[in-house]
Structures are given as C-alpha cells and as structure tokens.
Amino acid sequence: MSEPVIVVDGAGIRFRRNRRARRNFKDLFAGRHRRTLPGEFWALRDVSFRVDAGEAIGVVGRNGQGKSTLLKLVAEVILPDEGTVHVLGGVAPLIEITGGFVDDLSVRDNVYLTAGLHGMTRREIDESFDEIIDFAEIGDFLDTPYKHLSSGMKVRIAFAVISRLEEPIILVDEVLAVGDKGFREKCYRRIEELLAGGRTLFFVSHNERDLRRFCTRGLYLDKGSLVLDGPIDEVIERYNAEYA
Template identity: 85%
Template sequence: MAAPVISLTGVGIRFRRNRRGRRSFKDLFAGGRRRSRPDEFWALREVSFTVQRGEAIGVVGRNGQGKSTLLKLVTGVVLPDEGTVHVTDGVAPLIEITGGFVDDLTVRDNVYLTAGLHGMTRAQIDARFDDILDFAEIGDFIDTPYKHLSSGMKVRIAFAVISRLEEPILLVDEVLAVGDKAFREKCYRRIEELLAGGRTLFFVSHNERDLRRFCARGLYLDKGALVLDAPIDEVLALYNEQYGIKPA
C-alpha cells in the first residue's frame, strides 16, 4: 500500500476557556507531558488515523466536538500539543473561506490576492479568472468593494477561487450552508469533478445525504475523541443511535 497522504498519531490539542491567567515561561517551555489547568480543555485527545490519496472522508459529530479543529490541524493553521500530524500533499481549505478577503478591495482585487496567497501565479489566475467569475455568477459586481456583497455572494466568490486551486487535498467545513439550493448543487457537482480527478476529501457536515453522496469512510468525533473510524453508513448509524436521531 502507498504511503498515506495524511497521518495523525496520538494527536491532542487544548485551548483555554478564557484569557485570564496566561501561561508562564515555565509552562510554555517545560518539557514532557503537560498537565491541564482548570481553565483549559482538550479539543482533541489521542486521535490517530491515516488517509490514502483519493479517499473521501466524512467527519461526523455534534457541534463543539473537535471537527473543525481537526481540519485546522490538517491545514497547519494550528499545531498539536501532543502527537504528530504529517501531511504530504498541499491543501485547499474550504473552511472559513471568506476569512482572507479584504472588505475595502474590489472583488477583482480579492480574487487575485486570495488566489496568490494560496500559491497561484499571476499567469495562472489570469487563465482561470473568467472561469472563476462565471462560476460565482457575480460578474456585474466584479469591481464592487467586497464589503458590499451579500453573505451568499461572498461564499460564491470564495468557493469559486478555492475550488480552482490544484492542491490534492480538499477540506470542506459546512461552508455551503449560506446560499441558494441551485448554487449549492453547482458546488457539489464541482466537488464531484475534483473527486473524479483523484483529489482527497475531508467533508464536515451535519447533512447525512451529503455525507453519503461524497464519502465512503467516516470519522466520528465525540468529546474530542475519535469514537469510530469505519464506512460512512456505520458511522452515521452509531451517531444516530447514540443521540436518538431519525436517519435521513
């Protein structure tokens, strides 16, 4: 079997519940396994799994159980307090996708800025600019300041840009909750095209139909622990059973 493109071993990450009582230099640089403080909690603990290139994985769990934190670990946005995260391929993150856009710049300038920050050259952006604009369906607003767009339009242009990146790993975290049904379906078809081209997918969603549509495998997170790593139908069945949810 080929080497995995993503590997997590014994991963744990913790956060503070408030900003009071900052850690001392001794806390920050002391070696060995660190003890939790009363105002800290583990968002993830002892999480281990591997992902092969081309797999499509659905991440399941209630809000606040570590799903988004897991994706941020894979992107490298946050680092683990315990364990190791190894990612061999580049990542296209469809998580908080509007976060890198600048309100006072036009949509056009934001396309070039955001795509450039993700590693695309000016020539690559020029070649794909019309496709990005057509996909987003906001051509009349291309020279409008980004801050004047509706929330749905912001998601459209952000998805159009990020989904044109050539990174092999695609991370999707409930980013399509905003927007009309027709555009969501258009985005989903784009995701299917990327999967058909051999991309690896991490898909966080509470929508069972969408999870089954894209994913063969599931990861069930509960209270920061990986409860089950199994075929997506088994993962959803356990999740529904534990919380008394009627299957979709």
C-alpha cells in the same frame, strides 16, 4: 495499498477556557508532561488515523466535539500540543473561505489577491479568471467593493477561487450552508469532479445526505476523542444511535 497523504498520530490540542488564567513556571514545566493546566481543556486528545490518496472522509459529531479543530490541524492552521500531524501535499481549504478577502477592494482585485495568497501565479489567475467569474455568476459586480456583496455572493466568489486550486487535498467545513440551493448543487458537482480527478476529500458536516453522497469512510468524534473509524454508513448509524 495507496500512500497516505494525511497521517495523524496521537494528536491532541488544548485551549484555555479563561483568558485571565495564567501559567507560572511550574505550570509550564508540568505542561511538558501533558497535564491539563488550570483553565485549560483538551479539544482533541490521542487522535490517530491515516488517509490514503483519493479517499473521501466524512467527519461527524455534535457541535463542540473537535471536528473543526481537527480540520484546522489537517490544514496546518494550528499545530498539535501532543502527537503529530503529517500532510503530504498542499490543501485547498474550503473552510471559512471568505476569510482573507479585503472589504474595500473590488471583487476583481480580491480574486487576484486571494488566488495569489494561495499560490497561484499571475499567469494562472489570468488564465482562470473568466472561469472563476462565470462559475460565481458575479460578472456584473467585478468592480464593486467586496464589502457591498451579500453573504451568498461572497461565498460564491470565494468557492469559485478556492476550488480552482490544484492542491491534491480538499478540506470542507459546511461552507456552503448559506448558499442558495441551485448554487450549492453546482458546488457539489464541482467537488464530485475534483474527486473523480483523484483528489482526496476531508469533509466535516452535519448533513447526512451530503456525507453519504461524497464519502465512503467516516470518523466519529465525541468529547475530543475518535470513537469510530469505519464505513460512512456505520459511522452515521452509530452517531444517530447515541444521539437520536
């Protein structure tokens, strides 16, 4: 059996519905005993699973059921309020990938800034720069302020940068929905290349065709709970049967 690269054990996270709701000392003490406090709800509760190296996992469920929250837990953007999340190795987060880009900087400067923030050295960026720009098909806009790019162009350059990271785990949250069909297919082929190289994929999507294309296993979330963990076809069929 392969060594797990993601281990989620009894994980839960809660959010506050009403910003005006305040915790008093008694509420804080009660929170240690995992009670739901006034104005709060559990976005995820008691979720457990493990992902082995090289697996491709698809996460399904209706909007608001905890899919993106789970992805952010695995990305370690947020921490669980209960349970544990262990990620062994770095992640390439293809989630909200245009975040972190600076509007007033040029495309060229944003490539160096963003790649550097994700851990690439100046030398590594220099060596990868032409490939990043060629992939994004954005060479004519290198010295254009990022804020002047279209939304599709922003996704192109962001995906080109993030997909060059050498991290062993890829997190994807339907970030290519705004891309044109041709570029989307180009990105999907890039994801397939990364998977063929032994990367691990954690993929949130509503697109059944994409889920079946990339994933062999699925996680079905409903109301913040893990309803089913199994082969991707079975997970999709269960989801469709309950919400057709």
